[in-house]
Amino acid sequence: LRYIGNRIAFGYAEEYRIQRAEQLIDSVLLPHIGTNKAARYQKAIFLCEVIGRLLETSLGIRKPTDRDHYANKRLKLAGPLLMELYRMAFMKLLRDIRYQLERAAASRYPVKISTFVRPGIITDFVKHAFATGNWPGGRVGVTQLLNRTNHLATISHLRRVQSPLSRSQPHFEARDLHGTHWGRICPAETPEGSNCGLVKNLALTAEISYPVKKRGLLEKLYSLGVVPLSEAIMKRKHYAAKVFVDGLLIGYHANGEKLVENLRELRRRGEISTSVNVALYKYPHIQEVWINMDEGRVRRPLIVVKNGKPLLTREHIEGLKNKTLRFRDLVAMGVIEFLDAEEEENALVALRPEDVTEEHTHLEICPYAILGAVVSIIPYAEHNQSPRNIYEGAMGKQALGIFAINHNLRVDSRSHLLVYPQKPLVVTKASELLDLDTRPIGQNMVVAILTGQGYNMEDAVVLNKSAVERGLALSLSYRVYEVEARTYIGGEKDVIKIPDPNVRGYRGEHAYRVLDADGLAHIESDISGGTVIVGVQSPPRFLEEYQRAPARELVWRDASETIRPSEAGVVDTIFITKNEEGNKLVKAKVRSFCVAEIGDKFASRHGQKGVVGMLLPQEDMPYTESGIVPDLIINPHAFPSRMTIGQLLESIAGKVGALKGEFIDGTPFMGKPIEELRRELEALGFKSSGKEVMYDGITGKRYEAEIFIGVVYYQKLHHLVRDKIHARSRGRVQMLTRQPTEGRSRGGGLKFGEMERDCLIAHGASFLLLDRLLEQSDKYTAHFCKLCGLPAYYDLKQERFICPVHGKDAEIATVSLPYAFYLLLEEMMSMCIYP
Ligand SMILES: [Zn+2]
Structure with a gap:
């Protein structure tokens, strides 16, 4: 203690030094064990345990800890994160009170205590953290805007796991799949690129443990023959097993195996919480029993197997079907139990019921439960090359569909709706569980695989124009414009009305044509870029405006909300409400039709994406013997290198489903077998290969080869050309550099960067280069003195440079140069550098 004291409180009295050292040990050393005097004993034991493990590891008795093992990981949910946030906020409040008190003590006036507690400190702190996503401790992106592209994207977002590791470093092991991810983390759903393997998604059945009260369990343990630490050390007897609870050594037991068995039995009988997990480690010299009951462990449910027989019976399943039993009843009955990664190391899990032997302890509930939400909707996913499933894991979240049933009452700033969404013909069990059958994300299309006159090369697709006219892939897009009638200092308020023609910035009568007398647009009126949707008149902003016109009436400004320049549509709904400050709030929803057009992006559920390359009228499309015309034609080259066999299987299954009028189960690992599908197809009078004789729609000639045709579920992704198409002739320029602005929303130019410049230099196309970088950009004529090279100025009186x-005697040269370069020269001169 003296040693520590000398370091932290050097130069003070010895007594004080020791006191400080004790304080430090209590509050800073291993604070998770406790921060009072009583915890010192446990801390000492913990340290000894650490040292013991280090020695054992270096002697080779123990393997080094695997930090990517999920037993050594805990997920932080909203609760603990909020706790952290609140603790910081409360500390801030305390600091503030202390500061105020100190100031008051110095002034020596009688004061009221309540004035020291400043309201809003905690609220502001919490609100700020929520708004920015910046959490104490330097973590960013803790709060995110929930993805509402479609229902699947929402579910997937809610099950996302974000690693705190930096994405700029490789961290190969941390990004890799680990054995303990099985059933906990989806093996396919992760982004590509810098976040690969760091952003993960929970598997379908995985859940996260809640904290449990310790006291009851400790009593149970002692009654099971665990010898408390103090007794064990006094008796100096040798025990076979150490017992740890949440990482702390709490006692010894004579037989670790027996204890673990007893505990599991108690859990299955419901005498201890089902959230408790027990693991046994065996080493040559000792056994260790680890009991986990803390929060944030990822756990997964398994069927308990006893004496080579699964405990789950037909009656249980019937019960679940009749709704007389619930899943959690099965957990309470000990038929199903949740294991964390640590306990699973002690278990032998059978994959299928027929694999169960005497040695097995558990049985997997279903094989597709290892997948996450998005990947589990891919039919026959196990037949695909794995990167294709990863691509669908990203694309399924971009598909248009029904994102919420109450969409007509919602005011998401941007949203899309598929007009005729369909449940896929080839379903998976998970899509039903995820409610995706009532909120579909695509349409069943008749897909032929052939080269569509070259219009489907390089992953493009040819769409049937007539099918599009009948409503195929038709979607609606909504945008919400928001207007708040603000109150300004001085009590002046924005007024929502049709602005008077004499206000500043009046846009002309035409712009206000759709407004009703209340200043709001008439519902269902056609609008396009620049049209005013909510008329707003604002009071003068600056004081000088008041001064300039003291007697006359004040000049009001037009602050109306207009439609974005590149958009058009119909006014759908207008919501009028009040915000927190009591200001009037208007939200206007604009709707527009998105008919599929060339350039729109489509994808099947197998990572096969492509843009529309051609819309072909039905009469020009190829047709089969029976007159079937495909909705979509993809190129055969999309298959050999990608190896998405799942799509071919889906195509055949979809064909069978369409012909028989039933849904086919294509659940990964347990879908309807292909042999069966082929038999059924043959029974329906088709070729079992899925191929058919087809005729060219333009020449009427029969194709020499037979064409593979079937029904595949296609998704329309939210990358629509109408939102991206952009061109510019002349337009706005940036104020500083006088170069054209950037970005579609500002009517900007297309970037001509360094690499493009290099290209033109390499080709010697100097006039094109001059045109791009000077004439069409920021051409400027400047005047320089021929003697000194400094820019000359024009004197109006003398009418010369x-x-x-x-x-005035200098000889002046006129030079054309980019304004940005002239700006550079001027900036250099401002730093006293002679150009
Ligand atoms: Zn000069």
Whole structure:
């Protein structure tokens, strides 16, 4: 203690030094064990345990800890994160009170205590953290805007797991799949690129443990023959097993195996919480029993197997079907139990019921439960090359569909709706569980695989124009414009009305044509870019405006909300409400039709994406013997290198389903077998291969080869050309550099960057280069003195150029140069650098 004290409180009295050292040990050393005097004993034991493990590891008795093992990981949910946030906020409040008190003590006036507690400190702190996503401790992106592209994207977002590791470093092991991910983390759903393997998604059945009260369990343990630490050390007897609860050594037991068995039995009988997990480690010299009951462990349910027989019976399943039993009843009955990664190391899990032997302890509930939400909707996913499933894991979240049933009452700033969404013909069990059958994300299309006159090369697709006209892939897009009638200092308020023609910035009568007398657009009126949707008149903003017109009436400004320049549509709904400050709030929803067009992006559920390359009228499309015309034609080259066999299987299954009028189960690992599908197809009078004789729609000639045709579920992704198409002739320029602005929303130019410049230089296309970088950009004519090279200025009185150094006698040269370069020269001169 003296040693520590000397370091932290050097130069103080010895007594104080020791006191400080004790304080430090209590509050800073291993604070998770406790922060009072009583915890010192446990801390000492913990330290000894650490040292013991280090020695054992270096002697080779123990393997080094695997930090990517999920037994050594805990997920932080909203609760603990909020706790952290609140603790920081409360500390801030305390600091503030202390500061105020100190100030008051110095002034020596009688004061009221309540004035020291400043309201809003905690609220502001919490609100700020929520708004920015910046959490104490330097974590960013804790709060995110929930993805509402479609229902699947929402579910997937809610099950996302974000690693705190930096994405700029490789961290190969941390990004890799680990054995303990099985059933906990989806093996396919992760982004590509810098976040690969760091952003993960929970598997379908995985759940996260809640904290449990310790006291009851400790009593149970002692009654099971666990010898408390103090007794064990006094008796100095040798025990076979150490017992740890949440990482702390709490006692010894004579037989670890027996204890673990007893505990599991108690859990299955419901005498201890089902959230408790027990693991046994065996080493040559000792056994260790680890009991986990803390929060944030990822656990997964398994069927308990006893004496080579699964405990789950037909009656249980019937019960679940009749709704007389619930899943959690099965957990309470000990038929199903949740295991964390640590306990699973002690278990032998059978994959299928027929694999169960005497040795097995558990049985998997279903094989597709290892997958996450998005990947589990891929039919026959196990037949695909795995990167294709990863691509669908990203694309399924971009598909248009029904994102919420109450969409007509919602005011999401941007949203899409598929007009005729369909449940896939080839379903998976998970899509039903995820409610995706009532909120579909695509349409069943008749897909032929052939080269569509070259219009489907390089992953493009040819769409049937007539099918599109009948409503195929038709979607609606909504945008919400928001207007708040603000109150300004001085009590002036924005007024929502049709602005008077004499206000500043009046846009002309035409812009206000759809407004009703209340200043709001008439519902269902056609609008396009620049049209005013909510008329707003604002009071003068600056004081000088008041001064300039003291007697006359004040000049009001037009602050109306207009439709974005590149958009058009119909006014759908207008919501009028009040916000927190009591200001009037108007939200206007604009709807527009998105008919599929060339350039729109489509994808099957097998990572096969492509843009529309051609819309072909039905009469020009190829047709089969029976007159079936495909909705979509994809290129055969999309298959050999990608190896998405799942799509071919889905195509055949979809064909059978369409012909028989039933849904086919394509659940990964347990879908309807292909042999069966082929038999059924043959029974329906088709070729079992899925191929058919087809005729060219333009020439009427029969194709020499037979064409593979079937029904595949296609998704329309939210990358629509109408939102991206952009061109510019002349337009706005940036104020500083006088170069054209950037970005579609500002009517900007297309970037001509360094690499493009290099290209033109390499080709010697100097006039094109000059045109791009000077004429069409920021051409400027400047005047320089020929003697000193400084820019000359124009004197209006003398009507000639004057050099700042050589005066009016200087010879002046006129130079054309990019304004950005002229700006650079001026900036250099401002730093006293002679250009
Ligand atoms: Zn000069």
